[in-house]
Amino acid sequence: MPIAHEFEYAKPETIEEAVGILNKHGTDAQVLAGGTDVVPGLRDGLVSPKLVVDIKGIAGLSGIKREENALRVGALATFTDLIESELVQKHVPLLREMAMTVASVGVRNRATITGNICSAVPSCDSGPVLLVLGASIHATGPNGERTMPVAEWFTGPKTTALGSAEIVTSVSLPIPQEEHGAAYVKLGRYRGEDLAQASVAVLALPDSEYRIAFGAVAPTPLRANRIEELLRGKVFGDALIDDAKKLVPDETSPIADIRASREYREHMLPIMFERGLRAAVARLAGDGPAYGAQLI
């Protein structure tokens, strides 16, 4: 399908050059990496930039590196890169479990996790997972570099804390120090590529510490603080799970859309939460389904 919109195209070679271009053009410019959101947006007339700034020519934005206690995921790292990374598999298998649910192989070969959080649709798969992992987002702008906690990143549907002349250069993920178990559960209508109708990420740490986040059930992905609080330090079991499930409606506010009804999302959220929680706890104990197994 043709793109019924004309625009200029720039492919800077350094981050400084890219920031300079963005600073000059402001909101008329659109950053392009994998293009799996930008190109359909252009095609459907959802975005109509005067200038598209392709950052794929900038050195140093690719790859996944180990830093002291974190993994540094470059802005150009694709979901396929995450799936194939031994570092990810070893240290943050939750990230791989999530990446495997994103769209289809062809899309994953191009789409970047950074693009996923920059698009910031409420159903983005990366959001809940980065929230429970406590990720940080590194950006460069006219005033130099800055780092934001992911908790401050999502400001609304399709909006973020990123400034108009800033570019995300990488995302760092603290490697959970201790043994941990985690799970990502995504609701779709079939096994093929679907947007999350609801999602939940669970991180279970020793000493009954939990981090829980939901996606696609509020204007932004969000941490479930009250559920975390309830679970903290308690003996894990059916009674506790039932109590925690009762809090799910308080933490989430799903809507109805063309893909699923509100009632079905409300019905599924506690079920998904329970399955994710049980899988994470089992994995923490060195047991449970392998990462990547279908939990629903």
Add this chain to the structure above:
Amino acid sequence: MTDRTDKSPCAPDASSPPHVGRSVTRVDAEDKVRGTARYVDDLTFPNMLHAALVFPGVAHAHLKGVDPSPALAIPGVHAVAVAADIPGENQIGCVDKDQPLMPEDRIRYTGDAVAVVVADTPTLAREAALAVRVDTAELPAVFDAEEAMRPDAPSVHDGGNTFLHFRVRKGDIAKGFEEADTVVERVFHTYHQEHSYLEPLGTIAVPEEGGSITIYGTMQCPYYVQKAVATVLGLPLSRVRVRQTVTGGGFGGKEDAPNEICACAALAAWKTGRPVKLIHTREEDFYRSSKRHPMSVSFKLGAKANGRFTAVEIRVVADAGAYSTLSPVVIFRAAAHATGPYEIPNVKTDAYGVYTNRQTTGAFRGFGQPQTIFANESVVDEMAERLGIDPVELRLKNCLAVGKRTATGQLLTESVGLPETIEKARDVSDWEKKRVSYAGDNGRIRRGIGIGSIYYGVSLGAKGLLLDASGAHLNVYRDGSVRIAVGGTEMGQGLLTVLCQIAADSLGAPIESIHVDHVDTSVVPDSGPSVASRTTLMSGNAVIDAATKLKATMGKVAADMLGASPDAIEFRGGFVRGGGGSVTFADVANECWLRNVNTAAEGWYAAPESTFDENGQGNAYAVYSYATHVAEVEVDTESGEIRLIRVTAAHDVGRILNPVTLEGQIEGGVLQCAGMGLYERMKTSSGDITTPDFSTYIIPTAMDVPEIESVFIEARYSKGPFGAKGIGETPAMPGAVAIANAVTHATGIRFYELPVTAEAVRLALSERRDQ
């Protein structure tokens, strides 16, 4: 050339034909795998322009004016063609004359286009299309077929909305229901289904010297397009040449829909005098291409305690959309087959076609039957449950067989493999064991196994007899190579390959020497449409007819060469034998050339007579294909999610021509059944489609494919090529209801609309818990 054959599951013995029945590799495989196959959008012509259509986007309105001047003011825009530019007749109705190419005074659905904009690029054409000013005054609209049947409903066309009524009357249903010990009566609903072929609609119209025009395009029915373009341009058929390009799927969606797009491009080309390309986007295809008819089906079945069916009463209401298009043939088929494949002495069927202000509905693999099959095969299962008879046994007790009569009173005399499809599907799926063991599941995951059986009248039957003949042109060159033209289209189903096999074996020529072209209407006479599982049968028989004529001519020359009697000449495997000697096929071809003997021949095949009187009685179709699918599912009773685990698909195909392409047909059909059964729900609002893409309208992907076991039954058809009959439609027919029946077996809940989604299952399970 490398060996195009492999080890076939039914390897022929010495008496078998050398190629028919073997898994000859598709002749178009290499081009498609390498990307060298040239689809219409890959083609370009000097000075070619690009077109886009103008959609007012209202469902029902007076069209007060179309002002192209803002579009024409845009640099790079060459022309805007409107209804007034049509030199011929503004009419593309396929059966009834109720559809203008572009409405002149009234818009009847959101897919009606009122102008064609021609520009330097597709992008510019689309931008300019938005600039065309359209003045409309909205009219009350109707979006539901049952509502449209009411006398006070807004009229889509003058003369009321119920424009079709087919009746089938056999025996006396009052008496039949009186004899019944049990009666089951239910109402079923199905909705629009999108064809979802890979390649959207597209065409290039090229004006030629001498006042003629050539149309290139992706299509199933080049002769339809030829007629539509000739009508709109006011040209004789001889000046409209249609060349089918490599076609990326059809499934019925490219039966009549190409008429519109090709006629629009032709009009634009005629007006500008330049080649014009018009390619739909996927979204435009959703809005403008035809769909599977939404139907409501009331189905009442009576049976004796011993399981024998005594009577059936059926009412079918089909939403035809804004124009009749192919509804008269689709709803005829639905009416003729609505009882399901059973001998029932007393039948009353009424099938109605109704206009609404929605997308037009027409041909879709199964052609009106999958909707009524959902009803009849659900009711048969419910009857089995009421009577305490196994669903397989109940079907075997009532099913059609040689010597039985259909609902239209037709006596079946040959090629009825239905009982075998049921038995084989039962045995291969291990039905008896699983039916018992799955019923014992009591955990969160419940398994279920379900069945569906169908029959399908091959080709066009009594309501399409005028179209039901096909031609072939065979040309043997002096080196023995053979070029074949036919009127049937390759749309991905494997026709070219199967015709090579048929030609090689009926001519006795080496298969490597045979080439079959895509359809060119200037070469072969009108051969009807490539639909209704008729193409292999019709084109295959036409090829055999031409080959028979050629062998008679060439045989005389060969007899002379071999010093043998012409009666003793045998053509086989590239050699011509007789009188104890042999020469190659190529030697004979060369000798014919040297002797000025014509080695080209025309073949022709016309379908046998069929009938359907005002009471729906008669031999509706010459022959039927039969199939039974058994589906196995796992249902998560907490989430409602359904996993289709395994499908056993047993098909009576008359004769296997190519096992691998046959399996391909069946596997694709099984997935379309999964789509209809589980996923595909087109949502609309005020005549607008709210799911116009594959992000919102989901179809099964490679991730959703179940294990598929294909089983073949060969109940030979005496008039079919080598005994074959049609296979195109049947794989897409029994599966959806087999899945629904499996979900019922797993959950104990019966569903009366398709698709059966996770949400629907969850809701039904929770309602049951609440009771």
